[in-house]
Amino acid sequence: MAVTTQQLIQWKQQGRSIVALTAWDYAIAQLLDATGVDLILVGDSLAVVLGYETTLPVTLEEMIHHAKAVRRGVKNALVVVDLPFLTYQESIQQAMQSAGRVLKETGAQAVKLEGGYPAMVETIERLVQAGIPVMGHVGLTPQSVHQLGLRQQGKSPEAGERILNEAIALEQAGVFSIVLEHIPAHLALQITQKLRIPTIGIGAGSDCDGQVLVTADILGLSEKQPPFAKVYTNLRETITKAVQNYSVEVRDRQFP
Ligand code: KIV
Secondary structure: OOOOHHHHHHHHHHOOOEEEEEOOOHHHHHHHHHHOOOEEEEOHHHHHHHOOOOOOOOOHHHHHHHHHHHHHOOOOOEEEEEOOOOOOOOOHHHHHHHHHHHHHHHOOOEEEOOOOOHHHHHHHHHHHHOOOOEEEEEEOOHHHHHHHOOOOOOOOHHHHHHHHHHHHHHHHHOOOEEEEEOOOHHHHHHHHHHOOOOEEEEOOOOOOOEEEEOHHHHOOOOOOOOOOOOOOOOHHHHHHHHHHHHHHHHHOOOOO
């Protein structure tokens, strides 16, 4: 049965951990879905595969193009799509148009927006009222890289309290789940215990209601991984060897 936003909340109540990964194309989405992954995020980490240094240059058109491909490969997982930088921060109307386009044009079930400051909470509340399922994202928010860097967030008691309050405000605004990125494990635990909706951690310890990682990182495809990613296989090495073998065989006229 296809995963729904309500299902994720029930899984939290039942203590069943949620498995989430990113996908940027049809082939990977199909593989992830067939293994039974619960949630597939078309993250704006799409920047990696497009060769951008940060997520900032990613456009709404690019997100929609890739999300359509991912959606075609998914039968069961819940598909969530990131709204990219400056396609939702300017105004509620801009956010409504961008989120509406993503849902209408890609067939994805939800969008993810970064930030839990008051204006963003208000925007998210309006999206939810309009029937758009929204996932929140606090802690390290990569679209603010030029303000925050890629450092762990919420280390001081004051910063931790601010992130906790943002998470509470997002829950009140109606998000169905929230990504906690690169914050101390004790803070993630505190937020997870406080909220009714599931927390999905990335670099936030093992006490979140689920975990997400960038698939290219776990497959060893990324040029560099964040410190909290775990590399489960080294596809860069596998691909390099395969291509080298093919090249040798073509040059030696052994293939075909
Ligand atoms: O863009 C992305 O892939 C993300 C995850 C790292 C949470 O937002």
